[in-house]
Amino acid sequence: MKIGIISGSVRQGRNSAHVARWVESSAKDLGLDGVEFEVVPLAEYHLPVFDAPVSPMANTEPFQDPAVASWSRKMASFDAYILVTPEYNHSVPGAMKNAIDWLGREIYGKPIAFVSYGADAGVRATEHWRQIVANFEMVAIRSTVALGLFTDFDQNGIAPQARRAGELAGAVNSLVATTRRWQTAA
Numbered sequence: 001m002k003i004g005i006i007s008g009s010v011r012q013g014r015n016s017a018h019v020a021r022w023v024e025s026s027a028k029d030l031g032l033d034g035v036e037f038e039v040v041p042l043a044e045y046h047l048p049v050f051d052a053p054v055s056p057m058a059n060t061e062p063f064q065d066p067a068v069a070s071w072s073r074k075m076a077s078f079d080a081y082i083l084v085t086p087e088y089n090h091s092v093p094g095a096m097k098n099a100i101d102w103l104g105r106e107i108y109g110k111p112i113a114f115v116s117y118g119a120d121a122g123v124r125a126t127e128h129w130r131q132i133v134a135n136f137e138m139v140a141i142r143s144t145v146a147l148g149l150f151t152d153f154d155q156n157g158i159a160p161q162a163r164r165a166g167e168l169a170g171a172v173n174s175l176v177a178t179t180r181r182w183q184t185a186a
């Protein structure tokens with residue numbers, strides 16, 4: 001089973017790189033048999049703003065733009081996802097929404113968990129993501145991790161409170177169990 005950890009911010013000096021690395025190392029430390037984790041830094045894809053004439057869900061041919069094609073191939077290669085998302089203006093960051101707007105079958109019906117962060121821990125972003133991924137019939141995991149900028153970070157990046165390790169383990173274990181059920185049913 002391959003799980004993609006999407007490091008969602010494209011901002012210069014982004015915290016998402018720190019958060020995604022913490023998610024990756026904590027998830028790998030769980031020692032789950034047959035489960036691989038890979039960080040996907042969205043910023044490295046330099047995706048254009050969505051301008052295709054058709055919705056990706058209705059598209060029959062892969063998009064030609066090399067950045068979009070590379071993003072599409074990478075996202076299709078995973079069985080499930082952990083979305084590392086900041087909260088921007090009480091919602092999801094526009095660049096992340098744009099990246100998801102380029103996708104259709106690549107992520108359709110697959111399980112997804114959320115790790116959010118922000119001044120208010122990013123809970124509003126996660127709840128907005130649940131509405132967005134519903135359009136792909138994705139299975140959104142109930143357990144989440146919500147990191148506060150003033151309580152789970154320091155000047156070097158992420159410094160999670162002790163309870164966060166258990167919260168992350170809960171979300172990852174639920175994601176893996178759900179993905180196994182989904183694969184058995186498929």
Ligand SMILES: Cc1cc2nc3c(=O)[nH]c(=O)nc-3n(C[C@H](O)[C@H](O)[C@H](O)COP(=O)(O)O)c2cc1C
Binds near residue numbers: 014120149
């Ligand atoms: C444009 C913008 C809007 C933001 N809006 C919110 C917000 O509504 N709520 C919140 O809790 N934090 C907000 N923040 C704080 C971010 O969550 C925080 O800066 C976080 O580190 C951003 O993630 P990044 O560093 O990975 O880009 C905002 C930050 C930016 C840049």
